[in-house]
Amino acid sequence: MAESVPVPVEAGREARRRTRANRAAARREDETDQLGRRAVELARFYAGKIETVPKVPVRSLHDFSLWYTPGIAAVSRTIEADAEESFNLTGRWNTIAIVTDGSRVLGLGDIGPEAALPVMEGKALLFKWLGGVDAVPIPIRVSSPDAIIETVERLAPAFGGINLEDIASPKCFGILEQLQHRLPIPVWHDDQLGTAAATIAGLINALTLTNRAVRETRTVLLGAGAANIATARLLLALGHDPHKLSLVDQKGVLHAERTDVDELMLRNPWKYRLALKTNGGGRTGDLAAALEGADVLLAASTPDPNTIRPEHVARMAKGPIVFALANPVPEIWPDVARDAGAAVVATGRSDFPNQVNNSLIFPAVFRGVLDARARSIPDEIVLAAARELARHAEDRGLSTTHLLPTMEETEVFPYVAAAVADATVAKGIARLRLTHDEYLEGARTRMGRSARLVRALVRSHLTAPMPRPHSPTRRRSP
Amino acid sequence: MTAAGEPTPPTTPGPTDSTSIPIHLRPARAADVSALVPLLLRLKRLNEEFDPLLRVRDDAESQAREILKATINDPKAVLLAAEGVGPDKDKVVGFVNAVLRERAFYAPPVEGVIVDIYLLPLYRRHGVGEYILKEVSAALKAKGAGVVIAEFPAQNEIAVRFYAKRGFRPITARHARLL
Numbered sequence: 317m318a319e320s321v322p323v324p325v326e327a328g329r330e331a332r333r334r335t336r337a338n339r340a341a342a343r344r345e346d347e348t349d350q351l352g353r354r355a356v357e358l359a360r361f362y363a364g365k366i367e368t369v370p371k372v373p374v375r376s377l378h379d380f381s382l383w384y385t386p387g388i389a390a391v392s393r394t395i396e397a398d399a400e401e402s403f404n405l406t407g408r409w410n411t412i413a414i415v416t417d418g419s420r421v422l423g424l425g426d427i428g429p430e431a432a433l434p435v436m437e438g439k440a441l442l443f444k445w446l447g448g449v450d451a452v453p454i455p456i457r458v459s460s461p462d463a464i465i466e467t468v469e470r471l472a473p474a475f476g477g478i479n480l481e482d483i484a485s486p487k488c489f490g491i492l493e494q495l496q497h498r499l500p501i502p503v504w505h506d507d508q509l510g511t512a513a514a515t516i517a518g519l520i521n522a523l524t525l526t527n528r529a530v531r532e533t534r535t536v537l538l539g540a541g542a543a544n545i546a547t548a549r550l551l552l553a554l555g556h557d558p559h560k561l562s563l564v565d566q567k568g569v570l571h572a573e574r575t576d577v578d579e580l581m582l583r584n585p586w587k588y589r590l591a592l593k594t595n596g597g598g599r600t601g602d603l604a605a606a607l608e609g610a611d612v613l614l615a616a617s618t619p620d621p622n623t624i625r626p627e628h629v630a631r632m633a634k635g636p637i638v639f640a641l642a643n644p645v646p647e648i649w650p651d652v653a654r655d656a657g658a659a660v661v662a663t664g665r666s667d668f669p670n671q672v673n674n675s676l677i678f679p680a681v682f683r684g685v686l687d688a689r690a691r692s693i694p695d696e697i698v699l700a701a702a703r704e705l706a707r708h709a710e711d712r713g714l715s716t717t718h719l720l721p722t723m724e725e726t727e728v729f730p731y732v733a734a735a736v737a738d739a740t741v742a743k744g745i746a747r748l749r750l751t752h753d754e755y756l757e758g759a760r761t762r763m764g765r766s767a768r769l770v771r772a773l774v775r776s777h778l779t780a781p782m783p784r785p786h787s788p789t790r791r792r793s794p
Numbered sequence: 795m796t797a798a799g800e801p802t803p804p805t806t807p808g809p810t811d812s813t814s815i816p817i818h819l820r821p822a823r824a825a826d827v828s829a830l831v832p833l834l835l836r837l838k839r840l841n842e843e844f845d846p847l848l849r850v851r852d853d854a855e856s857q858a859r860e861i862l863k864a865t866i867n868d869p870k871a872v873l874l875a876a877e878g879v880g881p882d883k884d885k886v887v888g889f890v891n892a893v894l895r896e897r898a899f900y901a902p903p904v905e906g907v908i909v910d911i912y913l914l915p916l917y918r919r920h921g922v923g924e925y926i927l928k929e930v931s932a933a934l935k936a937k938g939a940g941v942v943i944a945e946f947p948a949q950n951e952i953a954v955r956f957y958a959k960r961g962f963r964p965i966t967a968r969h970a971r972l973l
Contacts, residue, residue, distance in 0.1 A: 578839070
């Protein structure tokens with residue numbers, strides 16, 4: 317769209333916009349610093365974000381002859397006779413492990429297992445609050461992928477599912493693949509699947525909104541890390557033509573003749589396979605070359621608003637779709653992308669329309685697989701979650717500023733959970749087969765219970781109220 | 795060493811998917827040298843990934859050119875060029891290089907040693923490695939070899955698996971340290 321290419325007379329406007337953007341960035345850094353100080357203060361005050369709470373009445377110590385020995389031996393014998401009963405007679409069905417080696421935590425890099433613990437606690441809180449899932453943070457001190465796989469395999473008997481978290485790419489791919497293959501419970505890596513599924517959900521609606529069919533769509537993925545490698549796989553599962561898909565990394569378009577492809581075969585066979593499979597027509601060169609005539613740009617790369625230039629967007633097909641998902645700063649500011657011709661823009665942030673956020677996916681996916689006591693979580697299930705999420709946004713009316721439900725629309729999540737559970741039944745991997753309405757009702761109850769629980773604990777002063785900022789008190793919570 | 799093996803079997807067909815072998819092998823000619831040099835260098839750079847003692851020298855390109863020229867005329871060597879098929883006919887997309895060595899003390903008395911196999915990534919899979927191995931073994935046998943040996947970096951597990959699947963086993967080992 318030549319008419320959208322910025323011309324020199326607009327240079328002043330561009331400079332002003334950049335100054336504005338810089339000021340906004342400085343303000344956001346200030347805010348982040350303040351939030352950080354407050355988070356440390358609260359972490360010190362509460363000393364942890366989750367605890368175990370009994371879920372049975374205890375009238376006196378006598379009850380322990382049922383909850384514990386001697387009565388409990390009969391429960392153990394029942395499970396010994398049939399290990400599947402562990403999903404019915406214990407909390408296993410609703411308990412997952414959040415496992416990390418701390419090798420790629422947030423934007424902090426390899427900070428080690430202890431430093432990863434507060435992040436995993438936060439994730440566990442999200443799992444409980446949004447999904448009603450009992451999640452146990454388990455940062456482990458291991459380095460090799462084999463050691464992670466072995467450790468998780470040994471932990472599995474206690475859990476109904478495993479959530480891998482903040483494990484570096486590319487080792488995360490092999491670890492997920494191996495564990496999904498070996499364990500009789502769902503294994504999920506949120507940095508791959510959560511982000512990819514949320515992206516696919518947004519994309520489904522963006523395609524509908526711009527009258528595109530996925531088969532005919534030409535898509536460029538910018539960044540070839542955990543999220544986009546998984547997004548590429550899900551796109552192909554959705555019916556995207558591999559020839560019309562191109563990945564772009566720091567070295568340009570990923571293609572089979574690139575000189576680093578042999579190294580990829582050894583170090584990152586997942587990316588290697590995509591190098592062989594994608595990019596029909598043999599495009600080479602940089603992002604600009606890849607984007608020529610492309611309908612969709614899905615960026616999960618560098619948090620720098622100049623990563624994608626307006627000229628890049630202008631090279632795309634008419635009315636293109638641009639997802640700039642880097643956090644905390646998108647690869648291009650949404651207004652810049654729209655000015656350059658983008659019809660639909662999404663980011664990872666809540667302060668712009670169309671937030672693509674893995675929290676839209678993972679609590680509901682786990683609610684669904686746990687309620688069905690599922691044995692695994694194949695890509696069809698992930699796509700079922702994405703489709704259901706997309707459908708709810710569509711039901712409320714799609715627009716360029718309404719592609720996905722927001723995080724506040726929590727009433728949507730039980731539907732996503734039920735769709736996931738239904739998909740496990742259809743796939744024959746559900747241990748507990750219920751009707752759609754039963755799954756929906758169960759999910760609603762369990763997802764709603766956590767908020768009530770947290771409120772009840774605060775109301776009864778069992779959870780200390782939030783202290784005022786900069787409070788001098790060092791008092792520990794009860 | 796080989797780059798024809800794969801870390802894991804393909805799950806979905808690639809763009810060159812076809813039930814037939816997408817290459818054909820023929821003896822290399824002097825005119826192929828320019829096309830073979832970058833392929834040989836790609837292989838040596840891949841080997842570099844396995845051990846610092848396999849660091850590629852700055853003059854590797856001229857070395858490659860000289861060695862390939864000499865090999866083409868050497869009666870005690872087998873150098874086969876892999877050509878594409880269909881639209882890629884006449885394009886050299888890989889090669890295999892093997893040499894005959896006398897075995898002074900052991901029987902059989904002549905061994906054929908595969909020293910280099912390289913195939914551009916797009917032409918791998920589809921049983922191509924198998925086909926190359928069969929062809930080069932036949933050529934070595936025709937020149938008198940009674941045993942076929944594959945040489946590759948010890949850490950190349952893809953090659954280890956590829957050859958192990960086809961009945962190869964380790965017979966001698968080469969261990970190194972820097973002086």
